[in-house]
Amino acid sequence: MVSRQPFYLLVFLLFAAGVALVVYRHITFDVPWIPGETRQIWSVEAKVEFDAVGDPILASLAIPSTQRGFTFLNEQAASPGYGLSFTEEESERRAEWSIRNAIGKQELYYRVDMLVDPFAIPSGMSTSPEIQKRIYEEPYASIATAVLERAESRSADHYTLAKELIKELTNLGQESKLLLQHKDAASWTVELLNLLDVPARTVRALKLEDGRRRQPLVDYVQVFKGEQYQLFDPNTADQGQADNLLLWEYHSGALLDLVGGHNSRATFSMIEQELPVNAALSRKYADHDILNFSIDSLPLEEQTLFKGILLIPIGVLVVVLLRILVGLKTSGTFMPVLIAIAFIQTSLLTGMVGFILIVGLGLIMRSYLSHLNLLLVARISAVIIMVIGFIAIFAVIAYKAGLTEGMKITFFPMIILAWTIERMSILWEEEGPREVAKQGGGSLFVAMLAYLVMDNEYVRHIAFNFLGLQLILMAVVLLLGNYTGYRLLELKRFKPLVDESKNT
Amino acid sequence: MSWLSSLASPRALSKKGILGMNERNIAYISRYNPRRLYPLVDDKLQTKEIAVESGVTVPELIGVIRHQHEIKHLKQLLADQTGFCIKPAQGSGGKGILVITGRNEQRFIKSSGVEVDVSSLERHVSNILAGLFSLGGKNDVAVIESLVHFDPVFSDFSFEGVPDTRVIVFKGFPVMAMMRLPTSASEGKANLHQGAVGVGIDICSGSALKAVQFDRPINKHPDTGKDLFNLQIPQWDRLLELSASCYEMSGLGYLGTDMVLDKHLGPMLLELNARPGLSIQVANGMGLLPRLKQIERLGKKGPTRASDRIAYVKEHFCVPSSVQNKPA
Numbered sequence: 001m002v003s004r005q006p007f008y009l010l011v012f013l014l015f016a017a018g019v020a021l022v023v024y025r026h027i028t029f030d031v032p033w034i035p036g037e038t039r040q041i042w043s044v045e046a047k048v049e050f051d052a053v054g055d056p057i058l059a060s061l062a063i064p065s066t067q068r069g070f071t072f073l074n075e076q077a078a079s080p081g082y083g084l085s086f087t088e089e090e091s092e093r094r095a096e097w098s099i100r101n102a103i104g105k106q107e108l109y110y111r112v113d114m115l116v117d118p119f120a121i122p123s124g125m126s127t128s129p130e131i132q133k134r135i136y137e138e139p140y141a142s143i144a145t146a147v148l149e150r151a152e153s154r155s156a157d158h159y160t161l162a163k164e165l166i167k168e169l170t171n172l173g174q175e176s177k178l179l180l181q182h183k184d185a186a187s188w189t190v191e192l193l194n195l196l197d198v199p200a201r202t203v204r205a206l207k208l209e210d211g212r213r214r215q216p217l218v219d220y221v222q223v224f225k226g227e228q229y230q231l232f233d234p235n236t237a238d239q240g241q242a243d244n245l246l247l248w249e250y251h252s253g254a255l256l257d258l259v260g261g262h263n264s265r266a267t268f269s270m271i272e273q274e275l276p277v278n279a280a281l282s283r284k285y286a287d288h289d290i291l292n293f294s295i296d297s298l299p300l301e302e303q304t305l306f307k308g309i310l311l312i313p314i315g316v317l318v319v320v321l322l323r324i325l326v327g328l329k330t331s332g333t334f335m336p337v338l339i340a341i342a343f344i345q346t347s348l349l350t351g352m353v354g355f356i357l358i359v360g361l362g363l364i365m366r367s368y369l370s371h372l373n374l375l376l377v378a379r380i381s382a383v384i385i386m387v388i389g390f391i392a393i394f395a396v397i398a399y400k401a402g403l404t405e406g407m408k409i410t411f412f413p414m415i416i417l418a419w420t421i422e423r424m425s426i427l428w429e430e431e432g433p434r435e436v437a438k439q440g441g442g443s444l445f446v447a448m449l450a451y452l453v454m455d456n457e458y459v460r461h462i463a464f465n466f467l468g469l470q471l472i473l474m475a476v477v478l479l480l481g482n483y484t485g486y487r488l489l490e491l492k493r494f495k496p497l498v499d500e501s502k503n504t
Numbered sequence: 505m506s507w508l509s510s511l512a513s514p515r516a517l518s519k520k521g522i523l524g525m526n527e528r529n530i531a532y533i534s535r536y537n538p539r540r541l542y543p544l545v546d547d548k549l550q551t552k553e554i555a556v557e558s559g560v561t562v563p564e565l566i567g568v569i570r571h572q573h574e575i576k577h578l579k580q581l582l583a584d585q586t587g588f589c590i591k592p593a594q595g596s597g598g599k600g601i602l603v604i605t606g607r608n609e610q611r612f613i614k615s616s617g618v619e620v621d622v623s624s625l626e627r628h629v630s631n632i633l634a635g636l637f638s639l640g641g642k643n644d645v646a647v648i649e650s651l652v653h654f655d656p657v658f659s660d661f662s663f664e665g666v667p668d669t670r671v672i673v674f675k676g677f678p679v680m681a682m683m684r685l686p687t688s689a690s691e692g693k694a695n696l697h698q699g700a701v702g703v704g705i706d707i708c709s710g711s712a713l714k715a716v717q718f719d720r721p722i723n724k725h726p727d728t729g730k731d732l733f734n735l736q737i738p739q740w741d742r743l744l745e746l747s748a749s750c751y752e753m754s755g756l757g758y759l760g761t762d763m764v765l766d767k768h769l770g771p772m773l774l775e776l777n778a779r780p781g782l783s784i785q786v787a788n789g790m791g792l793l794p795r796l797k798q799i800e801r802l803g804k805k806g807p808t809r810a811s812d813r814i815a816y817v818k819e820h821f822c823v824p825s826s827v828q829n830k831p832a
Contacts, residue, residue, distance in 0.1 A: 324526060486514050
């Protein structure tokens with residue numbers, strides 16, 4: 001006898017690979033175990049307003065990309081008459097509008113959808129800016145030096161230095177008041193940090209609050225320590241980035257560059273949306289990524305097709321379980337799976353009624369055909385045409401009667417139905433109607449079970465999102481193929497054998 | 505839960521050595537029956553040929569119809585025949601077997617007593633050729649053979665139809681036997697699941713051990729009222745010998761042989777089955793596994809000649825007459 005060890009090793013490998021794939025996908029791509037979870041999306045709209053006097057206009061607005069805590073999903077811009085382009089330079093993205101001449105009040109709109117995503121992979125965020133040392137006039141030079149010295153003496157590293165510096169600048173003392181008259185706290189903080197060779201820059205951020213309109217950007221100080229950075233609020237010296245803080249401009253550039261207009265300002269409106277996880281993820285991974293092996297990367301139409309196919313192994317497993325472990329007889333091994341797939345399209349009740357109607361009518365017509373003494377292939381072909389006829393008639397009648405559900409009867413696999421009718425008809429002739437009811441009922445029962453499993457929200461979610469499941473199913477089916485124990489129905493069948501030995 | 509009590513515990517079954525369907529398929533059929541030998545038993549014509557070659561008695565072949573255009577010769581072929589049966593060479597489970605027991609001038613009398621004309625037989629043959637009764641619907645040939653004149657010793661044990669004897673032959677050892685008696689419930693067919701009576705037969709003596717119908721024990725034939733425990737198969741040794749020799753003839757290690765008793769010719773082979781069912785255990789009131797395992801343990805050291813194998817079986821698998829649960 002062949003050693004079973006390689007077999008069990010194979011099963012184990014399949015199983016382990018399947019579980020690993022599933023877990024990997026859950027962890028890396030944040031695919032949840034249960035369906036119905038939603039992800040938060042912020043739609044932020046920037047409105048740029050300015051006055052034009054008839055000169056050519058070039059307006060360039062800084063726009064955000066994927067960053068810590070947020071994944072960029074998509075964007076759109078609207079402004080009639082303007083030419084529009086998106087530019088990206090050293091990961092700094094800008095939207096640029098242009099027009100030859102415009103007069104009067106102008107409004108430009110830019111809208112971006114950002115996914116709240118703790119697993120976001122930032123694009124080019126942590127390049128520290130160049131150090132720029134400035135020389136100040138008196139009295140600012142001496143005050144600044146004093147402030148800086150005090151802050152430095154109380155600090156240990158870049159971050160604590162920044163914190164102490166902001167505290168000094170916002171302590172409302174004589175010195176700080178004088179400094180703040182000249183420049184704002186954020187600019188002072190950045191410039192003074194630069195004097196001590198600490199890379200820092202002012203970034204412009206947006207506090208996300210649902211339904212807010214015409215919000216301005218707020219300034220934050222970004223302080224670098226190597227590749228790492230921290231954000232500081234220049235008014236309170238608070239360290240860290242709140243979850244609802246979206247960085248909008250963070251490349252040491254201007255928020256808005258405008259040529260040819262004046263009185264410009266940019267304001268922001270935002271709304272929060274809940275999006276089902278699948279939709280959110282498919283938008284996140286819309287860009288093809290070889291490593292991201294999932295059906296989300298397929299076009300939508302192919303996705304739907306694939307989702308149907310991915311359910312078949314589940315139905316097949318149900319049949320395998322019922323045949324090997326329970327011992328149910330069905331007419332045609334996997335016919336119930338195909339019927340179950342049809343049920344998914346038609347809904348259970350319509351499907352059952354349709355199936356019984358078609359097979360019942362088919363059996364009646366088939367009994368006439370058997371008198372005609374036809375060759376087998378011709379007879380089955382006749383049954384197929386008959387089945388199509390029934391389906392057409394049912395669909396039309398149902399439609400006329402206003403039952404749109406009835407139209408779905410066309411989803412039944414016709415060739416399979418024809419063979420089912422043929423087999424049942426022979427069964428009827430040879431073994432009588434009881435056996436037909438038994439096998440037909442058995443098939444319908446298995447189909448119903450397969451349908452209930454395949455249509456289950458959780459099963460569908462897992463099957464669509466975790467392709468590793470297919471490997472696990474494979475391992476289970478292989479193991480079942482090796483099962484030599486009794487079937488459930490055999491326990492009943494052989495019961496008399498056990499009873500006897502008790503009596504004697 | 506009441507339905508649970510209608511189930512046997514798997515441990516109890518396993519203790520009795522009952523062979524289940526899954527284990528039969530994996531541990532016996534797929535291990536001992538090479539796939540390439542299946543056509544020998546699935547095609548009754550081939551079975552007949554190899555049986556004749558190796559000197560096993562089979563019912564006489566009247567003719568074979570291989571093509572639709574040969575059907576018109578059917579009438580001529582059957583001109584002198586009174587009792588015969590038409591079967592698909594590759595039929596399964598007794599499907600498509602038409603038994604004609606007599607003639608009424610030009611009309612044929614079926615075993616059920618219904619008279620049919622020759623066109624009805626032609627249609628039946630046409631269905632056979634088209635593959636209606638064969639596995640997977642592939643084209644088939646129709647085999648016409650003379651009717652077995654079954655031994656009148658069984659006439660009181662059977663309702664219409666022909667009773668046959670199923671012997672499970674494992675690696676050439678006849679391990680268990682059962683007689684299948686048609687009843688009115690089974691419409692004259694010898695299929696247990698249709699209601700035929702299964703009688704467990706002591707492998708040593710050919711006498712009845714126990715009888716069941718629909719898997720439940722009975723004592724008397726439901727139609728004739730005959731006490732089933734009086735059943736004794738004549739020429740038992742000859743029948744065992746024929747069964748055992750089917751191993752060499754077919755090469756199949758796990759085999760069901762269906763034997764009938766002809767009034768003139770004695771035991772003869774009706775057909776072979778590469779996937780014999782499990783009801784024989786119910787009819788015998790015992791599991792197959794202990795005997796199968798005992799023979800597996802013999803390995804290559806066991807007896808090789810058919811007569812030695814039978815002697816081995818008679819030595820080891822006898823049911824002592826005290827245990828034979830004859831009802832008072």
